[in-house]
Amino acid sequence: MRIFEKDFSEQWTNPVPLAKGPYVMPSELLENISYREALPLDTFPVIEDFEVVLLPKSRLLEDSWRKEWGYYLGFFSQQRGLLASFGLWGHAVIDYSQDFTPLDFWDLEQGWDQVIFERGEYVYVLEGDIDDYIDGYHCWFRVRKERYIEEWEAALKVARQIIKQKDET
Template sequence: MKVIGTKSGEFDFKREDIFTDSLINNNETLTNVVIDNLKNLNLELFPVVNDFELLITKKRVKFYSEFVYFYSRSKNENLTTFECWKNAKTFLKDLKKKDIPTGTIDKPFSDIDQGWQIIIFEENGFIYVLQGGEFDHENNTIHTWYRTSKEAYFNAWGNLLNKFK
């Protein structure tokens, strides 16, 4: 897969299904995740990604769009993707630093699309990222969760946004 925003050039992700498989979490899931009460999560269990990076895929064929991916080079894993941010290069040209997806544990950034959800928040110097499939009010399940340093997260976004100014 060809990507923008990395020195790696063209390569294949280890992770096959970005919507269900999670190598970083050994395919374990978090269940009953309530966005209004994230303080119930044990944040110490979230794996730390020290080499957090942002990638933009290049269009592979005419009808595919570019997508934003959160990536770990050491794990060679696509950690998270923004499913609904199609045509990322166009989208990123208008994105400002104040628009970078983040929030607090009490008011997290969240986005939901058909069959996909993401939650991002900052707590104690880390950015926590949770991604799951279809949102379920009664038994919300998250298949991917990890944290990276606040500095790494915002540096990655700054580097990416600078490429599209």
């Protein structure tokens, strides 16, 4: 689990976007199995070196509560770089005192959407722009479920420690 002190100016994208077809709300991808089954899941690249990392607050919006402790969560690959942020710019609300691993998650904000779901031994991540029906999801990949869970647990442990230290000062 890494903590980065520099921000990433660019995010990795797939060479070919994953077409959305007729637009489906992120929540529908989770609730309706036929939408997920229509995705070409076998073509999703496997990110073997997947990490959940902490990224610096410089990318956060000014009114974000995360500025208080200075980091947000991101998905990273040593080979590919920054894959995605968890939630829009890392703003998904998480109760850090609870166990939390997003296996069925979606977020939707002003022109942006993200879907995370598990199927079999993998967790799938899709990220795109809502208004872009033609180009589709610009970031889509899968990671082994075991690694995904281990990475989340490690990142949350560190995040809780940082928050605890900030609260004690």
